[in-house]
Amino acid sequence: MTLLECKNLTKKYGNYTALNDMSFQIDGGHIIGLLGPNGSGKTTLIKLIAGLLEPTAGAVYVKEEPIGPASKSVISYLPDHSYLNGNMRVQEIIDFFADFYEDFDSIRAYDMMAKLQINPRQKLKTLSKGTQEKVQLILVMSRHAALYILDEPLAGVDPAARDYILETILSNYDEDASLLISTHLISDIENILDEVIFIQDGRLHTQALVDELREQDHKSIDTIFREVFKC
Amino acid sequence: MLKKLLKYEWKDTKKLLLPMNLVIILITIVGCILLSTRIFDTSTGFVLATLLLVLYLLSIIAFSFITLIYIYVRFYKNLFTAEGYLMHTLPVTRTQLFHSKLIVGYFWFFLNSLLTALSTGALGAAAGFHTATTEMVDEVNISFAELFGCSPVVFLCWGLVTLIVCSLSSVLMGYVSILLGQRMEKNKLAAAVGFYFGIYMVIQIVSSIAMMLPIIIEIMSDTNEEAALNFMTDSLSLIFPSMCIFYLVLSIVFYSLCRALINRKVNLD
Numbered sequence: 001m002t003l004l005e006c007k008n009l010t011k012k013y014g015n016y017t018a019l020n021d022m023s024f025q026i027d028g029g030h031i032i033g034l035l036g037p038n039g040s041g042k043t044t045l046i047k048l049i050a051g052l053l054e055p056t057a058g059a060v061y062v063k064e065e066p067i068g069p070a071s072k073s074v075i076s077y078l079p080d081h082s083y084l085n086g087n088m089r090v091q092e093i094i095d096f097f098a099d100f101y102e103d104f105d106s107i108r109a110y111d112m113m114a115k116l117q118i119n120p121r122q123k124l125k126t127l128s129k130g131t132q133e134k135v136q137l138i139l140v141m142s143r144h145a146a147l148y149i150l151d152e153p154l155a156g157v158d159p160a161a162r163d164y165i166l167e168t169i170l171s172n173y174d175e176d177a178s179l180l181i182s183t184h185l186i187s188d189i190e191n192i193l194d195e196v197i198f199i200q201d202g203r204l205h206t207q208a209l210v211d212e213l214r215e216q217d218h219k220s221i222d223t224i225f226r227e228v229f230k231c
Numbered sequence: 232m233l234k235k236l237l238k239y240e241w242k243d244t245k246k247l248l249l250p251m252n253l254v255i256i257l258i259t260i261v262g263c264i265l266l267s268t269r270i271f272d273t274s275t276g277f278v279l280a281t282l283l284l285v286l287y288l289l290s291i292i293a294f295s296f297i298t299l300i301y302i303y304v305r306f307y308k309n310l311f312t313a314e315g316y317l318m319h320t321l322p323v324t325r326t327q328l329f330h331s332k333l334i335v336g337y338f339w340f341f342l343n344s345l346l347t348a349l350s351t352g353a354l355g356a357a358a359g360f361h362t363a364t365t366e367m368v369d370e371v372n373i374s375f376a377e378l379f380g381c382s383p384v385v386f387l388c389w390g391l392v393t394l395i396v397c398s399l400s401s402v403l404m405g406y407v408s409i410l411l412g413q414r415m416e417k418n419k420l421a422a423a424v425g426f427y428f429g430i431y432m433v434i435q436i437v438s439s440i441a442m443m444l445p446i447i448i449e450i451m452s453d454t455n456e457e458a459a460l461n462f463m464t465d466s467l468s469l470i471f472p473s474m475c476i477f478y479l480v481l482s483i484v485f486y487s488l489c490r491a492l493i494n495r496k497v498n499l500d
Contacts, residue, residue, distance in 0.1 A: 014416050050320050052499040069232075073322035083316035085243075099235050100321045 001063060003028045003147055003178050004049065008058035011044050011202075018044040020202040021058070026178055028146065031192055033210075033221070034182040036199035037229045042182040043080060045199065046151050049180075050077045062147065073102065076145035080152040080182075082132055086125030090118060090135060097139050109142035112168065130161055137165055141172040148179045154188055162188055186222040196221060198228060232323045236331035247301060248339045251294055252346055258287060259350040266357035287354070291347050298343040302336040303405040307423070311413060315499050325493045333402065333489075341398040348394060389471035396478040403485035404430055410492035419500075438477060442470075 004026040011019040019041045026032060036042050047053040049060050051067040062071035084093055090113060097104045113120055116134060124132055137153060150169070154162050162185075170192060173179055183189060196213065198205035205228065206213075210221060217224055262283075265271070271280040310318055310328065318328060375383045408430060412423025 047499065050316075052316060052319050054496050054498060069322040069324055072320055075320070077316075077320050079313075079316045081313060081316075083313045085314055096239065099239075100232070100323070 005061040009055055010057040012056045018202050022204050024204055024207050028176050028178050030194045031179045032195040033193040034180055034197050035225055040199045041202040042199055043151055046149050046182055074146040076140045076143040076148045078140040078150045078153055084124055089121055089123050091120035101143055103144040105142050109138055112138045137168055141168055144174055146177050148173055150181045152182055154183055154185045186225050190221045233327045233330060236327055240331045240335040244335055244339060252342060255294060255346045255350055259353050262354045263357040295343055295347055298340055302340060302402060306332050306406055307409050329493045337399055337402045340402050344394050344398050393471050393474050396475050400478045400482040403482055407485045407488050410489055
């Protein structure tokens with residue numbers, strides 16, 4: 001069964017077209033890099049899949065269901081900014097996730113928090129920005145979701161934190177699940193990707209398996225990206 | 232899922248609104264105790280009483296204002312800012328999200344309005360406790376019947392029903408303004424404030440015309456003094472029922488509009 005299907009997806013903001021007639025499919029058990037320069041439509045696409053935007057035309061299907069409570073129950077989404085209430089304690093946020101997501105693993109979340117020496121009784125706003133980002137990532141990766149969507153999880157963090165984030169992602173997602181990672185720090189994630197989707201000016205440029213693309217061009221994905229999106 | 236949403240909505244809102252409403256109860260109890268004594272009978276006591284009365288009125292108005300603004304801000308912040316990214320990705324319907332905000336928001340605003348009304352009533356009763364006589368109470372009852380065509384108890388019951396309906400329309404008016412603001416491409420918050428004042432002005436104009444029109448027609452028609460007085464009594468007795476119907480219709484319109492807006496095009500920036 002196809003995990004995610006975008007059919008002729010278009011999103012316009014007034015006269016500006018952020019996504020233009022985009023169609024693609026994703027199956028389970030893959031790590032997919034959603035790659036494109038700034039303003040290419042990556043975040044718009046992710047927000048449409050997460051149900052935060054309404055498409056101007058076309059539709060998104062998750063496990064053959066349109067976006068709604070059923071799709072949201074199998075998608076674990078990490079936005080590119082903080083989205084939690086800073087006044088909540090970490091344990092309150094864990095309880096919140098456990099209450100709403102049946103696939104949320106509280107033990108896993110507490111375990112990861114303990115490894116980072118995060119006190120669950122601390123209020124989120126009292127933690128450093130970097131730690132807050134890690135808390136968000138832990139919450140998202142503590143779910144046994146079918147599709148993880150991570151919007152720029154590596155942006156603005158130091159190399160050590162990047163390693164922690166990648167390790168957390170790789171060691172926690174279920175093998176049958178798929179990971180859709182949006183980033184332009186390709187060299188950091190190139191080795192873990194199975195598939196890439198290149199977006200340019202709101203259109204699908206390429207969807208291919210990483211190995212096939214490398215063999216075809218005899219170049220790394222990072223190099224291909226730089227050539228495709230050369231300014 | 233609605234139950235869970237309500238649980239968290241209640242948990243978050245009670246942090247501010249519960250203590251605030253408890254303060255109203257506390258002020259009322261202290262006020263009633265003070266008024267039941269004779270400490271304000273002296274000339275200095277009168278000045279102190281006036282100052283306390285002004286302070287009390289300002290606090291009561293501020294509490295009502297804060298309650299309503301807090302309910303609106305929470306609706307906006309929780310659904311349409313960064314926090315909305317979490318709320319809109321929960322496995323719940325948008326209608327459930329809306330209902331959780333409406334039920335809890337309405338509960339708090341109604342509670343605040345009810346406590347405010349009870350507080351002023353209790354303080355008024357405590358202030359008149361020493362001077363009121365059975366004859367005076369009878370006189371009030373008769374005057375009420377003459378002026379409003381009903382007893383004070385019936386009048387208060389109508390007041391309560393009006394409060395229930397008006398509180399609902401007040402909460403919904405804020406929500407519908409915020410949702411209309413979300414339809415704009417830019418400056419969504421400013422647009423929401425604009426919609427709120429726009430709707431408020433339209434309601435005031437329509438309700439004023441609806442209330443004044445029958446009176447103006449009656450004055451312009453050639454009737455005697457007694458008929459005019461009877462007409463005024465009939466009009467006053469109809470104030471609460473007509474207000475209830477007006478605000479009920481308004482609430483239904485706002486509610487339908489909110490449901491349509493939240494379910495169709497919600498786009499988070």
